[in-house]
Amino acid sequence: MVFVRGTAIRWMAAVVAAACVLGFWQTGFAGNETRNSLFQGTEAMIVQAKEKRAYLFAPDAFGEAMEAYQDALTDFNKGRNLNGIRKELKKAESYLTRAMAVCVTAEVTFENVLKAREDASSIGSEKYSEKLTAKAEAEFQRAVRSLEDGDVDKARGQAGEAEALFRSAELETIKHALLGKTREKLARFEDLGRKNNAPKTYEKARRLVALAEKKLDQNRYNNAEAVALVKEAEYELAHTEHIHTRVGKLKEADYSFEDVIIDMEMQLVKIAEGLDMELKFDRGVSGATWQLLDGVQALKASNDAKDREIADLKAKVTDLETSVASLSKLEQDLMARKHEAEEALKRQKEAERLKHMKITRIRDAFTPEEGKVLMDGDKIIIRLYGLSFSSGKAVIDYKYFGLLAKVRDTFKEFPGCRVVIEGHTDSLGSEKVNKRLSKERADSVRHYLIANSVVTDDQISAVGYGEDKPVASNETRQGRASNRRIDVVIIPARG
Numbered sequence: 001m002v003f004v005r006g007t008a009i010r011w012m013a014a015v016v017a018a019a020c021v022l023g024f025w026q027t028g029f030a031g032n033e034t035r036n037s038l039f040q041g042t043e044a045m046i047v048q049a050k051e052k053r054a055y056l057f058a059p060d061a062f063g064e065a066m067e068a069y070q071d072a073l074t075d076f077n078k079g080r081n082l083n084g085i086r087k088e089l090k091k092a093e094s095y096l097t098r099a100m101a102v103c104v105t106a107e108v109t110f111e112n113v114l115k116a117r118e119d120a121s122s123i124g125s126e127k128y129s130e131k132l133t134a135k136a137e138a139e140f141q142r143a144v145r146s147l148e149d150g151d152v153d154k155a156r157g158q159a160g161e162a163e164a165l166f167r168s169a170e171l172e173t174i175k176h177a178l179l180g181k182t183r184e185k186l187a188r189f190e191d192l193g194r195k196n197n198a199p200k201t202y203e204k205a206r207r208l209v210a211l212a213e214k215k216l217d218q219n220r221y222n223n224a225e226a227v228a229l230v231k232e233a234e235y236e237l238a239h240t241e242h243i244h245t246r247v248g249k250l251k252e253a254d255y256s257f258e259d260v261i262i263d264m265e266m267q268l269v270k271i272a273e274g275l276d277m278e279l280k281f282d283r284g285v286s287g288a289t290w291q292l293l294d295g296v297q298a299l300k301a302s303n304d305a306k307d308r309e310i311a312d313l314k315a316k317v318t319d320l321e322t323s324v325a326s327l328s329k330l331e332q333d334l335m336a337r338k339h340e341a342e343e344a345l346k347r348q349k350e351a352e353r354l355k356h357m358k359i360t361r362i363r364d365a366f367t368p369e370e371g372k373v374l375m376d377g378d379k380i381i382i383r384l385y386g387l388s389f390s391s392g393k394a395v396i397d398y399k400y401f402g403l404l405a406k407v408r409d410t411f412k413e414f415p416g417c418r419v420v421i422e423g424h425t426d427s428l429g430s431e432k433v434n435k436r437l438s439k440e441r442a443d444s445v446r447h448y449l450i451a452n453s454v455v456t457d458d459q460i461s462a463v464g465y466g467e468d469k470p471v472a473s474n475e476t477r478q479g480r481a482s483n484r485r486i487d488v489v490i491i492p493a494r495g
Helices: 006-028 033-051 059-077 082-109 111-122 130-148 152-192 199-218 224-252 257-274 284-365 398-411 431-452 477-483
Strands: 372-376 379-384 418-424 460-466 485-491
Touching (some): 033 059, 033 082, 059 130, 082 152, 111 130, 152 199, 152 224, 199 224, 257 284, 284 372, 284 379, 379 398, 398 431, 398 485, 431 460
Parallel strands (some): 418 460
Antiparallel strands (some): 418 485
16 A cells, blocks of 8 residues: 655565575574674664664665665675675664654654554555545655655645545545445436336435435444434335336236226235225225224224233232242241241250259269259259258268269269359357358368369359258257258259
8 A cells, every 4th residue: 555666665675685685694604693793783773663664654764774784785695895794784774763763753743644544444445445545645655755854844734634535535435335335226226217117215215325424424433323324225225126116017017097096905905804804995095094094003902901901910920929939938937937946846855854864863863861852943952961060060071972972973964064052050059150150061062072073163152041041940950950951053054
């Protein structure tokens, strides 16, 4: 697509030859340090210049550079004087430096025109808008030459003209892509005279294409409206084709106006039969059409009523499904709760059974003379009738160690339990002394159990009630003996 002057053509030939020589040297004399030291810097600049598109923005300077580089390669290959080779390479580097300086300015000056050029090329404007594209490219090359000659203002003006031309080529290509086939069909119909039998329909198609073109002029990139208009135009052209063919056949068959009207009426009759209607044509086709329209509207109203009924039924079904789903979930919840309750009841019964077994084992461990096991709610009370102290004393006689060992063993039945040792006396003596003595005796039992069982200091406590909680009358010897006692209260851990 690029139009270049003779100098640019010469540097292209030089590039090809240089590539061949480079390939030869790289494959044949890769270890030649003299060659590398001579050409390495220049070749690096050539690569850099190509990356900056110096061949496009500064074709003259880049072409001169490549010719000088080619001359240096030729001289080196022929073994000529190194000073001459260096001179050619220096010349090439000078032109490359000038070309890359132009490239820096070109990137800014030609930003818009390059974008327009790329957009046009990407959709094939060279093929579908050949003249405009060639004109745009020629103007762009003039801008390039002006910039390379140092006239930035002139280059900028020429670039603006080239940009407008590229955009026109782009629009022409877009129109060709969207409207081309339809335009060709319009022209063909006119040439073949098909519009003569359907001029109004043909004209409608033509107006639709014109409107689509106007939409593209307004916004070439958002072409949805234009595409829709073209589809309508294609339909109207197909309609034109049908009318043209139909009119032609009528003319060939020498149809009368009556034949045409009767034929039209028969088309309506076919529709009426589908609706189970009988048409009357005494008021002409228009009257029959209104009759059909009334029938269609009645059918539509009936269908609408049925649709509403169906919608109502669907809504009811949805409500029922929702209710069923709710009931199903409720049933599942109830079943889950029932299962949980049954499991909880099983656990409770099992816990009660285990507790009963424990209580039975504890009761069996003590003789009636040693003690009695009582229940107070969840609490287990071991009333130690067999444990007694000397009058006014709180020291445990060694003969009771066996009895206390049984008490200690009961704690194993209730891991983590809390224990309260209660000391009680009869009513003889002063109340203050009795309370102190009962506390001391409870403390003695507590200390013994801590020292000889699994319970820890913070699990077991002692309290002295004195004569406050009798279990029998203090008026009799036997009653007073019952009141002088140690109660071991076991409080099982929860859970």
